[in-house]
Amino acid sequence: MVHGEIREVGLRIRGLGKAFRGTWALRDVDLDLAPGEALVLFGPNGSGKTTLLKILATVLRPTRGTGVLGGADLVQERDTVRRRVELLSHESYLYEDLTPRENLSFAAAIRGGCPGGDAVAAALERAGLGAVEDERVRTLSSGMKRRISLARLFVGKSDLWLLDEPYTNLDREATKLLEAALQEHRERGGMIVMATHNFFDGFRLATRVAILARGRLILDEPRGTMTLPAFQELYALRTEGGGR
């Protein structure tokens, strides 16, 4: 169940920028996202997609600009924002000598959730990890580890899911499972911001598509009736030269 406030306000960012040692990774990004929307970000390597997701997750602090999620400021009310977002990062954030069950329970506990053993077991089962829930993560394949990260989404009740290349290492079955979860999240009124290079799967999921290049948001439109070949053509035109 999403927060009532989110339903009214959603996500709004204005003039967002992030510099690392004087080099701007992200510049003047404006973005609005309403409840139930899924924004899929495309862009060349180094265009600022991960930086944007990490700012939205409050892992990084913006150098300038403002952002509000459900009325809570990304910088001033960081703790409130953190309760409302879930980040599926490049990094797995997994402890290799713990089991999937222990990893999930720990992650939920330190973020203030108190999921019962049943909730954790259900999330693992849903992610197809029921048979290995008590194995050490170290012994699992990278695909299975990615599924544990996915299961983290199922345990929490966050409003905004931030997904960085979520299809990496996932087989077809896990991809379907992810898509079903994303669809369900949207229907509950949740929001999704996803960064991916996977045009086929990403475009299918999107209600809005955006392109980041050289740290700037150069396109942000509803997917509407746009077709994938038309979007790919547009992407190639806008990011000619790798977006440089």
Add this chain to the structure above:
Amino acid sequence: MNFLALAAEILRKDLRIEARSREGVNTLLFFSALLVFLFRFALGPTEAEVRQGAPGLLWFAFILTGLWGVARTFQIERENDCLESFRLVPEGLGGIYLGKVLVGCCLMVATELMILAMFGLFFHLDLWVATAWLVPVLVLGTVGFVAIGTLFAAITAQLKAREVLLPLLLFPLVIPVLLPASRLTELALAGESFAAEPHWLRLLVVFDLVFLVLGYLTFPLVVED
């Protein structure tokens, strides 16, 4: 989640990892044994020389192994970038610091007990006589070292030269803990009470508190972007 519950989660998680991997414990035990063995050759054979040198060497061994211990508590977090996931914790980041201090203390106390046992064996020291006075010194000295060590281990955890920087930054700062701890250990091993020199004990307690408060308050600034 309040900071005490967060600290308990960190403690439980880290001890579970240590118990399973045994990487940290095995290395600490081997290193401790090696140190005591070397000290046996460094000190002369007479009892007077041993009594004179033992307190300083004991704390030298504790600090060296403790340094490895506090670094280890953040080495766990570097795998798969778990340290970054702390930035997703909504509140009570100081609880993570407290949890790490508890883990560091557990590792260090376990090592200290082993070093003491080996010291007793190799140097023919009757440690049972000194136990009553030695225990509070060990506890206070350990807390002081781990309190400041954990903070600097967190600061250097993401730096390339962390193995060099951590001792470089930490050693000068632990002198206020090392000096009273060594002197009080000397008194304890001689079977004397601390009544004659209470200022050392007061100094140790004060620095423990200062380091703990400093670590608790500044740790969130270290973890956050």
